[in-house]
Amino acid sequence: MKKLVLVYNPVSGKAVFKKRLDEIIYKLQSRGCMVIPYRTTPENADLVDFIRLAAPDGIIAAGGDGTVHEIVNLIMREKLNIPMGIIGTGTSNDFATFLHLDTDEYFDRIASGQTMKIDLGKVGDTYFINVASAGMVTSIAHEVDTRLKNAFGKMAYYVHGLKTLPQFRAFDLTVRTEKEEFNEKAFLFLVVNSSVVASFKNAAVQASVQDGVLDLIIMKQCNVADLMIVTTELLAGKDISQRKEVIYRQASTFEVECSEELTSDIDGEVGPKLPLKIETVPQVLDIFY
Numbered sequence: 001m002k003k004l005v006l007v008y009n010p011v012s013g014k015a016v017f018k019k020r021l022d023e024i025i026y027k028l029q030s031r032g033c034m035v036i037p038y039r040t041t042p043e044n045a046d047l048v049d050f051i052r053l054a055a056p057d058g059i060i061a062a063g064g065d066g067t068v069h070e071i072v073n074l075i076m077r078e079k080l081n082i083p084m085g086i087i088g089t090g091t092s093n094d095f096a097t098f099l100h101l102d103t104d105e106y107f108d109r110i111a112s113g114q115t116m117k118i119d120l121g122k123v124g125d126t127y128f129i130n131v132a133s134a135g136m137v138t139s140i141a142h143e144v145d146t147r148l149k150n151a152f153g154k155m156a157y158y159v160h161g162l163k164t165l166p167q168f169r170a171f172d173l174t175v176r177t178e179k180e181e182f183n184e185k186a187f188l189f190l191v192v193n194s195s196v197v198a199s200f201k202n203a204a205v206q207a208s209v210q211d212g213v214l215d216l217i218i219m220k221q222c223n224v225a226d227l228m229i230v231t232t233e234l235l236a237g238k239d240i241s242q243r244k245e246v247i248y249r250q251a252s253t254f255e256v257e258c259s260e261e262l263t264s265d266i267d268g269e270v271g272p273k274l275p276l277k278i279e280t281v282p283q284v285l286d287i288f289y
């Protein structure tokens, strides 16, 4: 019998998982899995001990991108060497959306132990599964309070962005990869693993979580009209990588510097200030898939 710790965040999204707990336990138990629930808190001080004591065959993270990020880092930091599953119940569930995990068959694959190895990104000691970024989208995401995020859901970032449009600032960025170095005045940059970012489904067209590289998207400084066109195309899921306002690159290492103080965002959490060295750690995490 497969033993699984189900780490669930009771407040993610609209606190939806509380209503789904019984259903999810049923789905796993009826497929022959033993389910051990762990309810998260902002600290999760005893989570490592809990997991060590439970000695599970896998961890299922039920929450938003923040919960997924925390479990990824726990597995890596503690060298747990067990697969992780994802049940997306947050405001945005970018990684689960990218892998199309929101299906009934996913529970069959968890129960049968079907996994794949995926790349992660790393900044300092912190791993990220989806995105490291800095610039205007970062400040928007952190300013949106939870209530507003819940009320407007995925549109919150965009709506809030429109409100603050005149305050958008460009930053002088220097980017160094293993292949090149360049400078650009830009509104924001993102280094992504999957192509779903801030609920934009096709933000990085070439992204794969198994290719051993990360994808850089830079939104160059441009006028408001052009910015609106790119945003509209992003919302429509169009490929923006070839647009003149965008720089798109793939590389295994990105060093990003900024002439001003700029704070990064790592998988939706506040990250370190620039300069950043962002590395790909190829095929290092087992995911139920």
Ligand SMILES: Nc1ncnc2c1ncn2[C@@H]1O[C@H](COP(=O)(O)OP(=O)(O)OP(=O)(O)O)[C@@H](O)[C@H]1O
Residues within 6 Å of the ligand: 009, 010, 011, 012, 013, 014, 039, 040, 041, 042, 043, 063, 064, 065, 066, 067, 068, 089, 090, 091, 092, 093, 094, 268
């Ligand atoms: N029991 C709890 N009570 C209050 N906050 C909690 C609790 N458990 C976890 N959290 C907080 O939830 C946040 C992570 O939320 P998560 O990212 O999973 O969902 P979300 O914010 O709804 O979705 P997303 O990040 O995808 O927009 C963390 O800041 C964590 O501290």
